[in-house]
Amino acid sequence: MEGFVTVDGVKVAIGDEKNLLEVIRKSGVDLPTFCYHSDLSVYGACRMCIAEVEGRGIQPTCSTPPEDGMVVKTNTEAALRIRRMSLELMLANHHGNCQTCEKNTHCRLQELAERMGVKEIRFEDPKEELLPIDDSNESLVRDPNKCILCGDCVRMCKEVQGIGVLDFAGRGSDARVTPAFGKDLKQVECVFCGQCVSICPTGALTVKNKIDDVWAAIHDKSKKVVVQIAPAVRAAVALEFGIHGGEEAMAKSVTALRRMGFDKVYDTSFAADLTTVEEATEFLTRVESGEKLPQFTSCCPAWVKFAEQFYPDFIGNLSSCKSPQQMFGSLIKEYMGEHDSLGREEVYVVSVMPCTAKKFEAKRREFMVDGVQDVDAVLSSQEMIKMIRMSGLNLAMLPPESMDLPFGFKTGAGVIFGASGGVAEAVLRLAAAGTRTDGRTLEFKEVRGLEGLKEASIQLGDKTIRLAVLSGLSNARTVLEKLRKGEVEYDIIEIMACRGGCIGGGGQPLPNDMEARETRKNMLYDCDAVQPLHNAADNPYVKEAYTSMLGKPNGKVAHKLLHTSYRSRRRIQGEQVELTEVSEVDEKIPVSVCVGTNCYLKGSYDTLNKLTELAKQAGVADKLDFKATFCFEKCKQSPNVRVGDTVYGGITPEKAVEFFNQTVKAAAEKGKVAVKK
């Protein structure tokens, strides 16, 4: 679009702006908005960006395309009145306990009310009962009483993350944002990425605060409190405190954390190096065998939950490596057990993460040993910043200190894990180390940047590695759908839930927009540049860890400590229903009949009854362990029955006799089937 718009008497050239609002902002007028974000679709609900357009009257500028010759006035009587009235109306309906609100001083509603000079709320306090707060999960808190219904979280979750756990329900002043059927976030398909928190203008969506737990551990004399700090945190801290560069911010943070009382301060980037070694080894093995490709990265817990929920058929493709946070957790507890003779519960591991899903990840049952978590508490970068402020520490003035060894030493490859493309680049650096001899650093700039979908082909020796780097789960959805249909082929895919990677995680301080992410990303690559080493395999302490503790990469011990498994979350989380009494003999053959909706409708319940009856008649009932179970994800061939490890489809009640005689009875008589231990 060519031409000019006159904004409050000033001529402004129209560039590539999509709407009048952006042209107005370019002219130097910061027209406020709640519901407009350039990455999301135009919503037009907050009525803050209205202006008078000559010949058209009052228009929302966010949805008006700029046209040559437009004459716009932003501060007419009506425009100011509408903005102030909208704010007053929002405030009248807002549970304004600002001083104790998690978002205090970071709240857009607070800021704009102050800016627009709204000094009085003339409407009756409704004295309505407050709606319940949803703090069901580890990561996020949703307080509907503070929601202004701008819909930012709804569109973020749907458009950028491709999930849509939040939407509007109810009409008129009963309208509210809620998960389906008023459920808690824990009960729905939320992956806890926290992008909704990053975009929420008020205290309606906040990070679940664990600061008090951590203080309690610090004050508990019986515990050794160890903290690990994730790569992306350093960039956020630097920006927040006006410190030049991520490395310096990190070094000052080390000082601060020690002064607060943490016993050891380590860098998650060390664990990232370890992850790189494990994951690259795994990848090269898969390339060798041609199996389970493409390999997906598994560092991002939001992505892992997304895959478990929506793409369980790809679970095998996920790298079995634990995320760096969890590798660190299990390693440190093992290490301190050996070196310091401390029990698992005596070591209290805190991690500081840019992420809200990490709080969920730490609670996964896979990451607990004897009921004790590998990582005891996860703080977001926001919370660490709050703790520093709470302690009265002036971070910018503190002297830098270095991390504790051995787990405080990292290569540049570990640091760039915090940006989208970082994991892929770290793996490539390791894999390419033998093949490239031309320089000190091995840079793969083609995978860097905030774009949600990046592709590259890298020549490694005689092999071409096709890789994709995705961020924003809607991009993951797009690519996975194509993979399912066989429209695309890759060897390795890095997926991070948040746009731009962990630097834009839901736990990062606000603003957490694309501009902030761009700055943080550049800081991380600067941090990489100043490291002496850039290939994870060169990290001397990683090598040492293998020699003293872990053995070989992907070896037995490494597998036990550094790898994990995943599960389908596609269906209801129902435990199996035990149908036969547990007897002393544990050599029973498990026979599971699916009674999920699809199988049930095709008669699986009758099949189950027939099979148990037949077993009694044949006198083999005590050798079989019948279970009613839910969904093997093979609904097309329902009803499904699993004997041992094999799922048999199409076992209708009519076929039950034939199936029993051929398969079940045979197995019972043989007393053996393939059962995974």
Next chain:
Amino acid sequence: MSPVAKLTSPQELAELKAKTLAAIETGCTRVMVCGGTGCMANGAPKVLAALEKAMADAGLNVKVDLLDEAKDESVTLGYSGCPGFCQVGPIVRILPSDIFYVYVTPEDAAEIVEKTVKNGEVVERLVFTDDEGVKYAKRNELPFYRDQVNVVLADCGIIEPGDIRDYIAKDGYRSLAEAIFGMTPEAIVSEVMESGLRGRGGGGFPTGRKWAFTQKVQSAKKYIVCNADEGDPGAFMDESIMEGNPHALLEGMIIAGYAIGADEGYIYVRAEYPLAIARLKTAIAQAEAANLLGDKILSGSFSFHIKIKEGAGAFVCGEETALIASIEGKRGMPRPKPPFPANSGLWGKPTVVNNVETFANVPKIILNGAEWFKSFGTATSAGTKVFAITGDIANTGLIEVPMGTTLSDVVFKIGGGLRTGNSFKAVQIGGPSGACLTNEHLDLPLDYDSLKSVGAMVGSGGLVVMDESTCMVEVARFFMQFTHRESCGKCVLCREGTKRMLQILERIVGGAGTVEDISLLEEVAVTVRDGSLCGLGKTAPNPVLSTLKHFRHEYLAHVVDGKCPAGQCESFKTYSIDAEKCKGCSLCAKKCPVNAISGEVKSPYVIDQKACVKCGACVEACRFDAVVI
């Protein structure tokens, strides 16, 4: 009805018309029972059954199919659409003599058959009688009808909506045949543009211009959407058209599809109109069978399909972008425009959205030409408009008058004045989005621009007449309660503004209002009007603003003088006992649910004003009219 053969040319359509017309006109008496929702609810099916039985008892040869060969004394019996005069239903019409019976019961059937059907006599006691006792036997003589001009409703109430041939006999689908075989799409658009037809759903946007925009957009797929989500309280114009003459709507949509290059249409009709939906479904099936709808219409090259989408009850889905979202299966919420549906509508494709009455005008315009259409109405508001008149009026029902007819003519000539004998106070025009008109507007012509000039709107055509006993603050509160409930909750001003306006209005009618409340109410109202996202929000304050304009003194009386001038608002009522009239029977004290009445038997009782909950039980209990309000 016998099946309609597939028509393969305009010629065959003309032949079917001639054949049907001949069958209808061969000395056959048609008895039509009103099949509109009002009469159906009032017992029309029983009347029809009784007539059928009476005819059989009388040995009449009843034709069940229009095309059956006519024999001596043959008569057809069936449902018609709504003739509009709902006040006097169930209605039975006898054609061709056009005798119009009102308040018909099943017991009247035998007499109707014996006297009217067999002998052509009028049953005097069943015809409409006005207040002076004057009787009117024929429809067109009735005061309710004689000043109306029926274009859209012309065939409503005469034809049988369940028989496509009845519509064809009235030149139905002739416009379609002429359009697709004899006119270019451009010619149709310019004819509609020339006619001056404007949207009948509320906004009054020129239909021809809307079509022209959509026609010009290049797209392989375009849609026609009919907005039949008529939701204003008391309005049933579109319902009656769909129930009484569904083919007129279909024909209008098909012509529109041809004009803009669309091959698919949706009718978004509220689920609360089950009869309309059933009749539309029948009409679509018959039109498809007759090859007037579907692939290769009349064996030409144009194809058009129509689907029905039932709404789920949200008023806001009458807003076109919310309606489109609802068809797409999304939450019915308006979105900002641009982009307009003409560029990006249903499923993102260019779409024309018009309401039922607008589409139903189209075949008439194509058939009779733009000049004919412009002969009705005013220079800027051509044609006629259907209004639903209701409230404190003698003749409630559906009327159609030329645009520009004065309010006075509608209320007093056609509507028969006020029902209660009270004097006229105001009308609310345009439903909850509309405004009130008062005595000073009685000579105001009802057309788009005149109404706009006084801050009102035609809206969809609802007219609620109110007499002097109406409290205008309460009227504003009533409509605000409606829009507050029906706001989608998307934009701040509408969601929160309607809530707060309602709260203030409740305070005022509840006796707790202040003068400051009135100015705050006005400030919110003006701001919600200026700044809301969609039409619902922009017009929601209209009832408040217009009552504030014309009846500010009533607001002030509530908050300053502490009384409701109309005597309607409960909180301002006081109940007391007239000591002179009270006989001391103690009945009121016994009936009082809160024991607010006390006294000695045989001496006057007293009401404790603090305890009184103003339920009125004492008024009903007193046999001596001693309780004074």
